[in-house]
Amino acid sequence: MNSPQRPEIVRNPTRSVAIGSISIGSQHPIAVQSMTATRTQDIDATVRQIHDLEAAGADVVRVAIDSRRDAEALMEIRRQVSCNLSVDLQENYRLAEVIAPHVNKIRYNPGHLYHHETERPWQDKVRYLMQVARDNDCAMRVGVNCGSVDPAVKERFAEDDSISPMLESAWQHCAVLDELGFDRYCVSLKDSDPQKVIEVNRRFAEKRPDVPLHLGVTEAGMPPDGIIKTRIAFEQLISRGIGDTIRVSLTVANNRKAEEIAAGRKILEEIAAGRVRSVVDYGLKTLNIISCPSCSRVENEAFVELGEQVREMTRYAEQYRITIAVMGCRVNGPGETDDADLGLWCGPTHVNFKRGKDTIGAFPYDAILPRLKAELDQLIVQRSA
Numbered sequence: 554m555n556s557p558q559r560p561e562i563v564r565n566p567t568r569s570v571a572i573g574s575i576s577i578g579s580q581h582p583i584a585v586q587s588m589t590a591t592r593t594q595d596i597d598a599t600v601r602q603i604h605d606l607e608a609a610g611a612d613v614v615r616v617a618i619d620s621r622r623d624a625e626a627l628m629e630i631r632r633q634v635s636c637n638l639s640v641d642l643q644e645n646y647r648l649a650e651v652i653a654p655h656v657n658k659i660r661y662n663p664g665h666l667y668h669h670e671t672e673r674p675w676q677d678k679v680r681y682l683m684q685v686a687r688d689n690d691c692a693m694r695v696g697v698n699c700g701s702v703d704p705a706v707k708e709r710f711a712e713d714d715s716i717s718p719m720l721e722s723a724w725q726h727c728a729v730l731d732e733l734g735f736d737r738y739c740v741s742l743k744d745s746d747p748q749k750v751i752e753v754n755r756r757f758a759e760k761r762p763d764v765p766l767h768l769g770v771t772e773a774g775m776p777p778d779g780i781i782k783t784r785i786a787f788e789q790l791i792s793r794g795i796g797d798t799i800r801v802s803l804t805v806a807n808n809r810k811a812e813e814i815a816a817g818r819k820i821l822e823e824i825a826a827g828r829v830r831s832v833v834d835y836g837l838k839t840l841n842i843i844s845c846p847s848c849s850r851v852e853n854e855a856f857v858e859l860g861e862q863v864r865e866m867t868r869y870a871e872q873y874r875i876t877i878a879v880m881g882c883r884v885n886g887p888g889e890t891d892d893a894d895l896g897l898w899c900g901p902t903h904v905n906f907k908r909g910k911d912t913i914g915a916f917p918y919d920a921i922l923p924r925l926k927a928e929l930d931q932l933i934v935q936r937s938a
């Protein structure tokens with residue numbers, strides 16, 4: 554008996570974008586990426602982590618730089634590793650010209666360019682970044698993130714519509730790059746909710762099927778939940794031909810970061826083999842814990858452990874549709890927890906805590922769990938009333 558024919562996945566006709574020794578888009582294999590979570594200035598630890606990621610099969614490794622000292626550290630790291638490197642400029646876009654000669658790709662977040670708008674309009678900043686990328690043989694990624702969309706774009710849409718501002722922001726930036734005649738870029742549109750990741754990428758690809766997409770569910774959390782959430786989004790998108798490069802973001806300790814690559818490769822293999830099984834509305838009907846994958850901005854390494862403790866402590870509330878966010882830093886934590894019912898973000902000595910958009914306070918690491926439990930219990934009583 555013949556086995557049933559697997560439907561071929563017809564990839565979107567995206568253009569080819571070279572990133573160092575690989576290319577993404579068009580018919581190139583879907584690339585698997587990760588990001589270092591060590592402090593960038595800890596050169597030995599960062600080099601070790603990059604080697605781990607490379608050994609696991611990473612096609613591109615992203616490193617965050619926040620300061621000139623980070624940039625100098627990355628130059629030394631570059632001397633010690635040979636993989637394709639992407640730099641995450643965070644809010645310091647001017648460091649692009651310092652670091653671009655040493656990397657293969659520049660990632661910026663449009664939501665970070667509106668700061669100091671009076672000093673220089675965002676379009677000028679994009680032009681500057683493009684010129685730096687062009688002069689240094691770098692690709693670019695326009696990385697739109699649900700938690701940090703330009704407020705001027707956001708206010709043009711209804712408050713409960715988080716998808717349209719992300720799309721608008723991405724399209725605006727694509728238009729500027731297109732006008733400048735620069736087509737060596739890809740786009741990412743990330744959210745912590747896999748259903749939103751599916752919708753926003755599907756809608757983007759409908760309008761711009763030519764632009765390669767980097768897929769990811771941000772703050773997916775700890776394995777196995779983080780892998781399941783990511784898999785739901787990837788299966789739905791990749792089996793429809795959408796997606797040219799991926800990252801599975803997991804909250805894991807630094808010595809387990811290579812699990813992101815292993816998980817990404819496994820998901821791709823299974824999709825290619827036709828083993829697509831995600832049908833559940835995961836995370837929307839039950840307790841949903843989202844947590845960031847951590848990066849060089851983490852100021853207290855207890856963050857990963859805290860995420861695990863939160864998951865253990867909250868198991869009793871699994872049947873409630875409540876979202877708890879646990880973020881690794883003070884910079885993105887406040888914004889990235891905005892949509893959660895209860896949000897925590899980690900500082901050097903204290904954990905900041907809020908309920909919805911209201912700040913509750915900052916608590917020492919050994920006092921936060923009982924405080925969280927008290928708020929969770931109150932929320933459960935309200936939801937059960």
Ligand code: SF4
Pocket residue numbers: 845846847848849850851880881882883884885886889
């Ligand atoms: Fe890094 Fe902070 Fe984002 Fe976590 S929330 S990945 S620590 S920038």
